[in-house]
Amino acid sequence: MKETVFAAALALSLGSPSAFAAETADVVVVGAGAAGLSASIGAAARGAKVILLEKTTDAGGNTAFAKLGLNAAATPDQAAARITGDSPTLFAADTIRYGHQINDAALVRAMTVTSAPALAWLETLGAKLCLRITPVGSEERPRLMAPCDGTAVGPRLIQVLKAKALQSQVDLRTQARATKLILADQKVSGIEVQTPKGRYQIKAKAVVLATGGFAAYSALVNQVHPSLKGIAPVGFRGATGDGLVIARAAGASLLDLDQLEIRPTVSVKGNVPIEEALRARGGILLNKSGKRFTDETGIRDIVSQDILKQSGHSAYLVIDSEIFDADKALQTYVDQGLMKRCGTVAAVAKAIGANSAAVKSTLNRYYRAYDRKFDQDFARYEMRVRLDQGPWYVAAVKPGVLATLGGIKINDRAEVLGSGDTPIPGLYAAGEVTAGVQGGNMMPGNGLTDAVTFGLIAGAKSAAYVGKTGL
Template structure:
């Protein structure tokens, strides 16, 4: 009996010790490493402790001891693997902190029960890092923001011969682009031609203008459509796969390009852009925030003032600055200022989407456009910040209300679809699909992984799982299937009916609208130059991506965002390089 008790107590002690190490208790990682690693192992042997803002030195030592993210991910047996995610190859210090509480970056958007070593730590005093009182760096071009637009602008400018520095305030690169799911709209592409899909620049332009309520800047909308195919070609040359072509709301034909099998486009493109930036040795500084755009007495942009996490404030002198820092959907105060009716609504955006770049450009004299035009996306998983891509509907899913009835054309524009859902009981709906739709789109598997999906072996089983009337749900699916067979959705006028819902199992995700995209921002020319309040170009200042206004009007079509970031990122990079290089 005593021996058994001893074994039990020993096992309990091991379990408690492991739990303390994993959950961290009140001990930061520096304390947990005592006896296993010295300060010099992370910070070097110099008399002065030097930690660069991107924390490259510390991270290289983490990898040297513990292995790469891929290696750690391969060892994990957890249901949600934090070392193998859509965020890609990020720094260890994004989550793990030596002298303060560690925190899983995943929790910025998800509500996982995720423990982390040092997660309950109380901050300890670290050795003071060495800071230079007066530091000035030089570059031809500074790019603010490391999302798809920023990476694209930087790569384009670099390839034109410019020295480029990218500044990113977050601990990771990728921005909102990394979360983009549905695809990239483009007209007259090689992939459309291979599949026999008729499309034209004029039709994409017309769809974009119609979707935006004709409030778009026509010239910018035409630039988007006219350059879309060449942007797909550009990404393809960099190594991207955009060979799968589907359809999203508001499009007249299939023009939404994504990786083979329907995988999420954003994470794929972000990884391709990261890889190409690394191959070019482009200087990327994370944990760094631009606090001011500098101008000379004549109003010409001459650089930026940066606040680094470890280095403090310093100046970068540059001949041109490109603002590519995104929109402000994750800034609830600013959203509510422009649209009070959206106060308290969830967002699908990453935490860095707070509109800093727009504010910087405005402070430098830039004119703002369409700031009240804020898009709510109809299908954010209820109780979460996880966007359910429009491609699920595009591949055949339907929307039903809590009475089990269809109530809208699922491929109408996002503003109309959102309004229709908000008019239903509970201001939510169910996205319903079958095994056929699931197999048609690879990224749907991720929603199962996140436990967002209810399921049943039959339609009646699914109805019981989501608590809607079984007879009504069966009738709704039968009516939709007949519309597919007849190639005519007489009731809701859905234009594209790719497949019937007849293959068991049957699935549903409860969805609610959430703040997704801000159509407003800095006013620009077709050359991505920022316009001042006097209507004149601000010399040396460019902008691209979601932080600009005019491209989308009052509503953005799904698939047009990635297209915008790549096309206008290329234009901004090319024109900034020409100006900086004196060409």
């Protein structure tokens, strides 16, 4: 893992308060996504008085945008489906392989060991999740859990977690933005809060930062990844890295800020990630002049950089019926107006706004490359279809940051680490605001697994720190 030199963009101030009306809590949790809600419930269950601060008008964050599911290993659902041999160890190996081997193994272990109990806990809250038997990617065993009724996972989690938090007497305060930690003798002693009505402070010996990522903090994204200048966030616009600023000011170490989860093809309309596999299955990318400009199957960063170099910093994903008809789910893109059906090559050109002859010439050149099994323009070696089966389908796309993988350095007890890897007493962090769990690439389903498992760990450890160990 790479220790990050404090980025100048992080010097941004979250404001400093003038007058306060002080109050107290045992644990203050900052951010009401999956991590913050899980931490709040976990701490409250051990008898802590918890205040949960949320800067927007409701709980949700990026969690509310998650559609696919979350992972858990060695579960009763796997046993029922006769999927044998899964374990936290195998799940950890998958996570580290996906993460390009730069994950913190101890954090990954904590997540994978906690995944099955966390899932069982979510089920007791009424999450109603079912195992998705078809593998999502290259995981060794199917272990993705998603709502049994086929609806999106994120809103379901927020619904059950928020209900449980309120039932557990967690004091959820919306439009309450944490701005700064208060330290006494280098230990946490409280937090400052900004609301539309003014500022106040809360005295608390423990604070859990669960503020999510910084995909929407463009200045920082540009600074850590200048080659992706102009890239926009996918999802929640409030992912502005507040937790990094707050933690850094208190002496926390930050890691791997340059590790971003990029999606090269996010629909220009609606900001929805378009299935990545469509490129591998044979889709090509055209610019506004109707020309190819990259090996579409290349690594995400390079494809994204090449799209950002095109006019309008965007491109058009083109697939044919052979690809479209093989995946029933793609009709949703057409229904949502994200993908246009084009009966002829001339219609493809019209959808792009390009010259018809230019698109015809590009496609003819691609057919020849397919026939020769050699793409002399961009050395794309995987061309699964000839792409000549109309109708064609076209989606306007641009690259986006789905998640940020680096952040606050923590240990497997969710304690925030400062210089010399020494924990900052009373400071905890969980979820996307932290570094080390995902490494350099996120395994599908692990964003939520990280948030829920480390939320529970942070809730338990922060409560224990203030002397609350159970009811």
